[in-house]
Amino acid sequence: MALDQRLSTAPDPVETDRVQMGPRALARRWWRALTSMRTALVLLFLLALAAVPGSLLPQRSLSQGKVSAYYAAHPQLAPILDRLGAFAVFSSPWFAAIYLLLFVSLIGCIVPRTRMHLRVLRQPPPPAPSRLTRLPQSDTVESTLRPAAAADGIERALRRGRWRVARSTTGEVVELAAEKGYLREVGNLAFHAALVVLLAGVAIGKLVGYEGSILVEEGGGFCNSLQQYDTYRNGPLVQGGDLTPLCADLTRFSVDYEANLTPSKFLAQIRYTRQPGGPVTSYPLEVNSPLRVDGIRLYLTGHGFSPRFTIRYPDGSQFTDLSAPFLPQDATTLASTGALKLPDRPNADPGAPQLAIEGFFAPTAADLGDRRLVSVDPRPMNPAVAIVVYQGSIGLDSGAPQNVFQLDPQQIQRGALKRVDAANLLVGQSLTLPDGTTISFDGYKQWAALQVSHDPAQWSVLGAAVTALLGLMCSLGVRRRRVWVRLRPALQRTGDPGAGSVARPRTVIDVGGLARADSGRFGGEFEALVAGLPKTRRILEDTTRSGATFPAERT
Amino acid sequence: MVDSSLASVSDSAYTFSIVIYTLAVAAFAFEYAFGRTGRIARTSTAHRAALEGGISLATEVTTGVSRAERLGRAGLAATVLGAVLQIVSLALRAAATGRVPWGNMFEFACAVVLVVVLSWLWLVRSAPQLRHLGIFVLIPVVSILVYAGLELYAAAAPLVPALRSYWLVIHVISAVIASGMFLFSGLLAGLYLVRHRYDRSLVDDRPASRPVTALAPRLPTAAVLDSLSYRVVAFAFPIWTFAVMAGAIWAESAWGRFWGWDPKETWALIAWLVYAGYLHARATAGWKGTKAASVNLVGAFAMTFNFLIINLVVSGLHSYAGLT
Numbered sequence: 091m092a093l094d095q096r097l098s099t100a101p102d103p104v105e106t107d108r109v110q111m112g113p114r115a116l117a118r119r120w121w122r123a124l125t126s127m128r129t130a131l132v133l134l135f136l137l138a139l140a141a142v143p144g145s146l147l148p149q150r151s152l153s154q155g156k157v158s159a160y161y162a163a164h165p166q167l168a169p170i171l172d173r174l175g176a177f178a179v180f181s182s183p184w185f186a187a188i189y190l191l192l193f194v195s196l197i198g199c200i201v202p203r204t205r206m207h208l209r210v211l212r213q214p215p216p217p218a219p220s221r222l223t224r225l226p227q228s229d230t231v232e233s234t235l236r237p238a239a240a241a242d243g244i245e246r247a248l249r250r251g252r253w254r255v256a257r258s259t260t261g262e263v264v265e266l267a268a269e270k271g272y273l274r275e276v277g278n279l280a281f282h283a284a285l286v287v288l289l290a291g292v293a294i295g296k297l298v299g300y301e302g303s304i305l306v307e308e309g310g311g312f313c314n315s316l317q318q319y320d321t322y323r324n325g326p327l328v329q330g331g332d333l334t335p336l337c338a339d340l341t342r343f344s345v346d347y348e349a350n351l352t353p354s355k356f357l358a359q360i361r362y363t364r365q366p367g368g369p370v371t372s373y374p375l376e377v378n379s380p381l382r383v384d385g386i387r388l389y390l391t392g393h394g395f396s397p398r399f400t401i402r403y404p405d406g407s408q409f410t411d412l413s414a415p416f417l418p419q420d421a422t423t424l425a426s427t428g429a430l431k432l433p434d435r436p437n438a439d440p441g442a443p444q445l446a447i448e449g450f451f452a453p454t455a456a457d458l459g460d461r462r463l464v465s466v467d468p469r470p471m472n473p474a475v476a477i478v479v480y481q482g483s484i485g486l487d488s489g490a491p492q493n494v495f496q497l498d499p500q501q502i503q504r505g506a507l508k509r510v511d512a513a514n515l516l517v518g519q520s521l522t523l524p525d526g527t528t529i530s531f532d533g534y535k536q537w538a539a540l541q542v543s544h545d546p547a548q549w550s551v552l553g554a555a556v557t558a559l560l561g562l563m564c565s566l567g568v569r570r571r572r573v574w575v576r577l578r579p580a581l582q583r584t585g586d587p588g589a590g591s592v593a594r595p596r597t598v599i600d601v602g603g604l605a606r607a608d609s610g611r612f613g614g615e616f617e618a619l620v621a622g623l624p625k626t627r628r629i630l631e632d633t634t635r636s637g638a639t640f641p642a643e644r645t
Numbered sequence: 646m647v648d649s650s651l652a653s654v655s656d657s658a659y660t661f662s663i664v665i666y667t668l669a670v671a672a673f674a675f676e677y678a679f680g681r682t683g684r685i686a687r688t689s690t691a692h693r694a695a696l697e698g699g700i701s702l703a704t705e706v707t708t709g710v711s712r713a714e715r716l717g718r719a720g721l722a723a724t725v726l727g728a729v730l731q732i733v734s735l736a737l738r739a740a741a742t743g744r745v746p747w748g749n750m751f752e753f754a755c756a757v758v759l760v761v762v763l764s765w766l767w768l769v770r771s772a773p774q775l776r777h778l779g780i781f782v783l784i785p786v787v788s789i790l791v792y793a794g795l796e797l798y799a800a801a802a803p804l805v806p807a808l809r810s811y812w813l814v815i816h817v818i819s820a821v822i823a824s825g826m827f828l829f830s831g832l833l834a835g836l837y838l839v840r841h842r843y844d845r846s847l848v849d850d851r852p853a854s855r856p857v858t859a860l861a862p863r864l865p866t867a868a869v870l871d872s873l874s875y876r877v878v879a880f881a882f883p884i885w886t887f888a889v890m891a892g893a894i895w896a897e898s899a900w901g902r903f904w905g906w907d908p909k910e911t912w913a914l915i916a917w918l919v920y921a922g923y924l925h926a927r928a929t930a931g932w933k934g935t936k937a938a939s940v941n942l943v944g945a946f947a948m949t950f951n952f953l954i955i956n957l958v959v960s961g962l963h964s965y966a967g968l969t
Binding site: 127128130131134135137138141142144145146149151152180292301348350352353354355356376377378379380387389391541543545548551552555556558559562563566567 | 802803805806807809810812879880882883886887890893894895897898899900901902903904905906907908911912914915918919921922924925926928929931932940947955959
């Protein structure tokens, strides 16, 4: 984690002849190895590498359908990959092992460093090295003030420049040790600590958060309860009764299109209440603009059409306003497929054949002439359906979950569902089956796919991320640097001939500077600092040339 | 609505920028082959050791203006002109479509290339003696622009609803800047590796391969290249972090979660981890130098993979390529 100035953290060299090692010593050795920078680096790269299969192989969390397709395409390989967790990489134990080890290593690194930095913050800057001229940056100036007086001015100037300054006096010699850029390490530690908080926030969100999605037709609605959702995922700590009460109805759904028929705006007009019988509020739900209420968020995630049918049985009983959501197969024309399953029928024996329809819906239909229906426009300008009608047993009693958008192909294969008729219908047209049942196509409704999400920890994740970013900027942008100033009395010469014209220097000031990180521009800063030292001047010709003004050690 | 006449002027500006950059490549190639800059690197081992200690950018002062020098200056001027043309091209796209000019892969690639060129010009402004390295920047630049024009081109068009958000401005511009600077740093890291191999061959007294001996002597010292590529990453890394964060905030309001392991998100994280590793590697004994530079190149690969393969081959939520 350290970007610089890290002490060596390599594990102690192991003495091969020392076989006996107590468990504590062993544990310490392992701990030091784990928290070393090299281990952290390897874990960092391992984590990056481990994420790769999660992006290239289909993942259950993103699309169960793609995982099934992969199974079908690679029947030999897929079960092996599955056992390795390759279809759920990001929740697999080995992925978790890598990032947990990385974070343990990170904590093991930042805790002692935080302690160390707190100590550093309480300590004065370290005293000046004996030879300032040996430092990467150094310069010498002089002043006509006495050392103590000159040091006062320089110390004030440094403090004004937000340097931390420590002063020491030995005889007449005054030394100033100044340091700045502590924010670098503060930012570095804040960045890494914030990453830990971020991970904790993500974990808490997974434990106590939930999300559910549901298809809602115009005029329909739902309430926030797990039973109502088509699919949901809830954290282990979420109880069904914990869900925030919210009920919402979809009053209208609309899409605006550009001239080239790409959509420009999806709008789901909803009305919601926060408690049954409470006040009703309207909200225009759009992509990028979820409804946020009481810690839950309601999103618009998709849309499509539900064709409407009326079915009249020969005995006179009928179903009116039946509709089933069809799933768009083509985003540009919204050609959709779906199924309508009618397990029950009014006033009929339990053993009577069930009716099921599989269909294709075209918002704007064009008949190619061969009775094949195609959709040519996503806007519902000439809606039509192509239906295939089955009778028999739909197979819902078996208890196995069925795909609502299609009939169970096994029921058809084994002859339990028999195809009885097929037709293409425009709005208002109907099909009469051999047994006298009529199916009329009445039009369509639009449906919207809505998603409800709840993650109480996401604000802490955001806060941690912002802290991490600020810390990172300090850690990479601030340089830690030190400046030392040593003020010595200049040797006085007797009978100085130039004394009348120029004030005699009384103090020689050595300045040295050291930047502790990658320091592109410290040289410039140092020069400016030296030039700005108050009441000093460049050393005049005669004093620099003649060694007599300098103590012998300087030469 | 798209103003097609503005869009076609934009396309012309794009084409001209390629032509101008290509002329700059020719000028820089001449300067690199016949110019005198960089010859300092050929001096003695002692001199080299002295240079490696610090990161001074100083090179030999040339006297008089040779033909190579004049061509080098012309190349630089052409680079500036090419960048201006690119800016004009993107600005006209924005005007034609009434949106920010980074809404599909073609525009994204053009914007990233512009960032590379601007980073380079900014570097040359503060260190004019590095001008002759322009050839190593502009060859990739021209290649990417030509590839983008041939394979990624998408006519000026409005955005799909999911992209209509002010986060498009914030998230994508930061991704563009970080990508361009990472790419630029990767170029410097590649040059560092060439220079390092050459230096090793001098120290070990065994000849390096032909391209290395031909190119390396005029490169700045390894320490300079290493420091420059580090500083570029150190600048770009917080920007990339911000880009990922802004993406997460946008995803929270567009897709219902701030992080969902969409392939694009995953590779953004992979690149982030690799560059984080690079920053650490540069300060870790045993990883400094060539290993760190290789990590930098792996990062550039991850960014490129995320842009090309994830958009074109792997399907995900970030399917904004604008290609059919």
